[in-house]
Amino acid sequence: MPVPKNDNVLVGFGYKDDAGVYKITGDTCLIQTVDFFTPVVDDPYTFGQIAAANALSDIYAMGGKPLTALNIACFPIKEIEKEVFNRILLGGLDKINESGAALLGGHSIDDKELKYGLSVTGVCNINEIYSNQGARPGDTLYLTKSLGTGFVVSAICTDFLSADSLNEASLSMSKLNKKASELAVSLKLPNAITDITGFGLIGHLSEMMIASSASCEINLKSLPIINGVIELIKKGINPAGTKRNRKYFSKYVRVHKGLDDNLILLAFGAETSGGLAISVPESKSEALELAFKNAGEPLFKIGNVKQKEVKDGALVYLV
Ligand code: CO
Numbered sequence: 470m471p472v473p474k475n476d477n478v479l480v481g482f483g484y485k486d487d488a489g490v491y492k493i494t495g496d497t498c499l500i501q502t503v504d505f506f507t508p509v510v511d512d513p514y515t516f517g518q519i520a521a522a523n524a525l526s527d528i529y530a531m532g533g534k535p536l537t538a539l540n541i542a543c544f545p546i547k548e549i550e551k552e553v554f555n556r557i558l559l560g561g562l563d564k565i566n567e568s569g570a571a572l573l574g575g576h577s578i579d580d581k582e583l584k585y586g587l588s589v590t591g592v593c594n595i596n597e598i599y600s601n602q603g604a605r606p607g608d609t610l611y612l613t614k615s616l617g618t619g620f621v622v623s624a625i626c627t628d629f630l631s632a633d634s635l636n637e638a639s640l641s642m643s644k645l646n647k648k649a650s651e652l653a654v655s656l657k658l659p660n661a662i663t664d665i666t667g668f669g670l671i672g673h674l675s676e677m678m679i680a681s682s683a684s685c686e687i688n689l690k691s692l693p694i695i696n697g698v699i700e701l702i703k704k705g706i707n708p709a710g711t712k713r714n715r716k717y718f719s720k721y722v723r724v725h726k727g728l729d730d731n732l733i734l735l736a737f738g739a740e741t742s743g744g745l746a747i748s749v750p751e752s753k754s755e756a757l758e759l760a761f762k763n764a765g766e767p768l769f770k771i772g773n774v775k776q777k778e779v780k781d782g783a784l785v786y787l788v
């Protein structure tokens with residue numbers, strides 16, 4: 470689309486980043502994002518929590534602080550009890566409150582298919598914008614949540630999913646990326662941050678590498694996995710989003726011989742409300758690990774950033 474240039478837009482349309490950034494006054498920038506989707510779990514309250522955590526995540530991925538939120542709701546008013554909608558909105562409010570943002574209102578329409586999410590406005594300092602552009606060769610790559618939520622969500626209507634896996638995935642999806650973002654930003658350690666959602670680990674890292682003109686190496690065996698997900702993959706659970714990711718992003722990926730195909734599929738897997746991927750200079754990686762450890766926050770080292778090989782052109786090497 471022919472979007473005119475605007476000097477106040479620091480991250481805008483055309484950037485494949487998590488949220489837009491607009492300079493308002495002095496060092497202060499606005500961050501804006503919107504995200505909503507159809508239910509991923511059966512429990513309305515949990516779905517509300519997950520949709521809100523997911524929408525807030527794009528503010529955290531830019532290193533920002535959420536200030537205000539608006540509900541976006543598409544509800545089949547005649548088909549579903551009002552109590553279900555109330556539970557969804559309460560779940561969302563629960564996460565907005567936890568984030569410290571204020572819910573200002575929202576908009577709802579009658580729709581055949583239920584959808585819920587938020588538009589979120591946040592702020593950040595102009596010198597502390599963590600876009601996906603800054604990753605440098607030599608950086609260490611970290612992930613803050615386990616992978617596999619997409620496989621769990623797809624397995625909900627099957628007999629293969631255990632209550633434990635669903636519980637672990639629900640807790641993970643509804644967890645805010647607030648603490649992880651605050652820790653990383655307060656230490657001023659990262660070169661780049663993004664969050665892992667629909668395009669999966671490989672898709673979002675590919676975008677970070679494109680924006681950073683670099684490539685990365687991911688150690689498949691080091692990937693944190695929600696319990697039971699590999700069993701689901703072995704049973705043939707292969708979500709449509711994951712298939713699309715593999716089809717689209719495979720051109721950027723080089724796979725070392727002899728790797729477990731289940732782990733490769735996991736790395737392509739579409740995630741819902743996933744964790745942050747953080748790129749940190751190697752010299753500062755120990756400080757980041759210590760800070761997360763002291764705060765009791767999970768942090769998994771998954772690989773590193775490399776020089777991009779011009780001939781090869783690959784963005785992600787799976788080893
Ligand atoms: Co994002």
Ligand code: CO
Nearest residue numbers: 487503504527
């Ligand atoms: Co988003």
